[in-house]
Amino acid sequence: MTTGINAHRSEAVGHDGFAHLLRAEWTKFRTVRGWVIALGAAALAVVLMSFVSASGNRFSFCPTGPSSCTSRHLAVPTGPGGEPVTDSFMFVHQPLAGNGAVTVRVASLSGSPVGGGPNGTLRAVSQPVLAPWAKAGIIVKRDLSQGAAYAAVMVTGAHGVRMQYNYTHDAPGLPGAVAVSSPRWLRLTRIGDLITGYDSTDGSHWSDIGTAQLRGLPSTAQIGLFVASPAYFPSGSNIGNPSVATASFDEISVRGDLPADSWTGEAIGANAFYPVLSTASGWHRLSRNAFTITGSGDIAPRVGGSIFNGDTGTSILVGAIPGLIVLIVVATLFVTSEYRRGLIRVTFTASPRRGRVLAAKAIVVGSVAFAAGLVGTALAEVVAHHVLITNGNYLLPVSGPTEARVIVGTALLLAVAAVLALALGTAFRRSAAAVVTGIVLLVLPFILVYTLPAGASTWLMRLTPTAAFAVQGTQPSSPLVANAYTVTNGYYPLEPWAGLAVLCGYAAIALGAATWLLRRRDV
Amino acid sequence: MEATIEVTGLRKRFGSAVALDGISFSVAPGQVTGFVGPNGAGKTTTMRVILGLDAADEGSALIDGQPYAALRHPLSRVGSLIDAGALHPSRTARNHLLWLAYSQGLPARRVDEALADAGLQAVVGRKAGGFSLGMRQRLGIAASLLGDPPVLILDEPFNGMDPEGIVWLRGFLRSLAAEGRALLVSSHLMSEVQDAATHLVVIGRGRLVADTSVAELIAAASEGRVSLRTVARSKAATVLASAGATVAVTGPDTLTIAGLTSERVVALLSESATPFSEVSSHQATLEEAYMELTRNQVDYRPVSSDEVRS
Numbered sequence: 001m002t003t004g005i006n007a008h009r010s011e012a013v014g015h016d017g018f019a020h021l022l023r024a025e026w027t028k029f030r031t032v033r034g035w036v037i038a039l040g041a042a043a044l045a046v047v048l049m050s051f052v053s054a055s056g057n058r059f060s061f062c063p064t065g066p067s068s069c070t071s072r073h074l075a076v077p078t079g080p081g082g083e084p085v086t087d088s089f090m091f092v093h094q095p096l097a098g099n100g101a102v103t104v105r106v107a108s109l110s111g112s113p114v115g116g117g118p119n120g121t122l123r124a125v126s127q128p129v130l131a132p133w134a135k136a137g138i139i140v141k142r143d144l145s146q147g148a149a150y151a152a153v154m155v156t157g158a159h160g161v162r163m164q165y166n167y168t169h170d171a172p173g174l175p176g177a178v179a180v181s182s183p184r185w186l187r188l189t190r191i192g193d194l195i196t197g198y199d200s201t202d203g204s205h206w207s208d209i210g211t212a213q214l215r216g217l218p219s220t221a222q223i224g225l226f227v228a229s230p231a232y233f234p235s236g237s238n239i240g241n242p243s244v245a246t247a248s249f250d251e252i253s254v255r256g257d258l259p260a261d262s263w264t265g266e267a268i269g270a271n272a273f274y275p276v277l278s279t280a281s282g283w284h285r286l287s288r289n290a291f292t293i294t295g296s297g298d299i300a301p302r303v304g305g306s307i308f309n310g311d312t313g314t315s316i317l318v319g320a321i322p323g324l325i326v327l328i329v330v331a332t333l334f335v336t337s338e339y340r341r342g343l344i345r346v347t348f349t350a351s352p353r354r355g356r357v358l359a360a361k362a363i364v365v366g367s368v369a370f371a372a373g374l375v376g377t378a379l380a381e382v383v384a385h386h387v388l389i390t391n392g393n394y395l396l397p398v399s400g401p402t403e404a405r406v407i408v409g410t411a412l413l414l415a416v417a418a419v420l421a422l423a424l425g426t427a428f429r430r431s432a433a434a435v436v437t438g439i440v441l442l443v444l445p446f447i448l449v450y451t452l453p454a455g456a457s458t459w460l461m462r463l464t465p466t467a468a469f470a471v472q473g474t475q476p477s478s479p480l481v482a483n484a485y486t487v488t489n490g491y492y493p494l495e496p497w498a499g500l501a502v503l504c505g506y507a508a509i510a511l512g513a514a515t516w517l518l519r520r521r522d523v
Numbered sequence: 524m525e526a527t528i529e530v531t532g533l534r535k536r537f538g539s540a541v542a543l544d545g546i547s548f549s550v551a552p553g554q555v556t557g558f559v560g561p562n563g564a565g566k567t568t569t570m571r572v573i574l575g576l577d578a579a580d581e582g583s584a585l586i587d588g589q590p591y592a593a594l595r596h597p598l599s600r601v602g603s604l605i606d607a608g609a610l611h612p613s614r615t616a617r618n619h620l621l622w623l624a625y626s627q628g629l630p631a632r633r634v635d636e637a638l639a640d641a642g643l644q645a646v647v648g649r650k651a652g653g654f655s656l657g658m659r660q661r662l663g664i665a666a667s668l669l670g671d672p673p674v675l676i677l678d679e680p681f682n683g684m685d686p687e688g689i690v691w692l693r694g695f696l697r698s699l700a701a702e703g704r705a706l707l708v709s710s711h712l713m714s715e716v717q718d719a720a721t722h723l724v725v726i727g728r729g730r731l732v733a734d735t736s737v738a739e740l741i742a743a744a745s746e747g748r749v750s751l752r753t754v755a756r757s758k759a760a761t762v763l764a765s766a767g768a769t770v771a772v773t774g775p776d777t778l779t780i781a782g783l784t785s786e787r788v789v790a791l792l793s794e795s796a797t798p799f800s801e802v803s804s805h806q807a808t809l810e811e812a813y814m815e816l817t818r819n820q821v822d823y824r825p826v827s828s829d830e831v832r833s
Contacts, residue, residue, distance in 0.1 A: 031615070034613060342608060
């Protein structure tokens, strides 16, 4: 020693010391090359797994067969507000010039799930069941193109009489199902761009359900009767079936200038999923003012899920899993390797306040996991979108802030998971036990979600740390569309940040327990 | 320099095993205090308690009147080496000290100085996992010196060192003490600390056996003993023992006798016509003194005890 005792002491005092501790823990982390490499591997794993997952996702509902589907998906119509919509139904219509009205009695509505046979033939696949949002009624539509502005009054399978317009607006009318013993009279009037729906149980006492203003509705619009029947989901099932519905209309009366004065039936927007009904089989004019109409499809917002082939493409849950596993291991080793080598004693002789050491370690390991997660997730998003679109998939639109929430939220998920793993490592002091516990808490629920019934997986996504994957929830849902709003279709039971808060709660409890054990145990 | 370690009445159990059974001693500045005792005597546990790593059931261990846990940037107050193997194998020697230095707010320059002091300047960039035990000891010593502390606590620093390293470390420890530092250096082998330590704290089975200077210990161990060289070992032993002496066989032709003066020994041997070639007053080695002290690992009793066995 050439220097005097404590010539350096002055440099060591005057700080609260936590910044020093942080710097020391960061230095510990960055000077073990394996950990730095693992961090990069975690980011890469997110990107690669997302790439593999996206590559396996090819558009499959294609009129000319899967082989032609690698570059182009079926057109998805957009509504007047620019939002993606479903617009497929059987339409028996004629042009209406100027103002007018149609009144009709709906005597029955029945339906059945079907499987599509060759050349538009249909076969029932189960007992006749009417889809809850099967629709039959009167519609005024700007023109015959999909996504065109409309207003309609209708009876439904299970939601009573409704007045709906422009895909997202909905008002309830008379409740109850329609039956021969309990028919419904419906009326739709047009005055300028105002469309009003009425319903009645007897054809003489009428109620006003609501009025829609269809701005820019041209003087001549299409008016007529329609039937649609959306995908049917048996209770508790993740699988939906195409379905058809048949309605009997009679006592039709029209007012106004109907230049064609003859009804024409047409299947609007029939596609491979909604059975193509030949015009001949889709409608029958029973008499001058009575029709039987069979239709399939829906007039509603577009939602996600495998049955609708609708995905936002932002779910990188699959890609995050291998990254998560790597980060669990690294975060655990960040403390358990110190126990294994006895290095923890050096650490605590340098910094006797053990809780602060754990806090510094948590900040360091959380920050590096966040950084790796952010890079990996952002790249995975770009790569997955590119691959999905190249493969001909249609992606439901996602707003910029939502996209940012998915990327930052996933990075935060990985960061908090790393902190949880660190706390487990501190509590167990052994790598194997801590890593296994971390994987059981953070990864196993994710696997179970895909194997358990929907109800059980919903609870897993509420109560386990895996709830944090709700930050990746971007799939649109609508009360107007029956769907399997399940975890496997990208629908989470908790709001994004609430899900992350569940994970934060677990991490906080684990950190608290680890701190308590640290202070009380000999090292 | 008033920096001292003050240990008072430490007791600690691990389950049913008593590790420390009322240990008290103090370490003064300006000297090397050897902390010796057989393996399992409680040396490491005592040091861990001093460093705040283990909690004592009873008693206190203070540094400068403060418990270790109350120290801020403790490496500038106390340097320590508890386990030379306590390092991450893939960190380089320099990086191992770098995080320690940063934790104390010390500049990176101190790392290079401490490594040079410990004779490791040639291997600063090598991974510590490839170090021999002797090099790890040097690295641990360098770590203990980072904060240039007035107090040093080193647990078995000689362990695994080659003879050259042992000589170096003895000199190094002496020079650190000469600067006014207080050093507590443990070993289970007295030979390692001899020539370095001027004071000794000896423990066995968790109890203090001796707390004394090296000179006093040797004097006490030597007191009143006579060494005898004779070709008639068994006859001499019989003659002397029957005169009330305690006789120990210490070699093929040597005996150590306690309880008789050298004049009386010569007289007795002459009377019985027992041949002998040399009678001298016995000069105990530190090792002998230590062996005697720790043989039974019992409470300290005066070394002028009348019982010496081989």
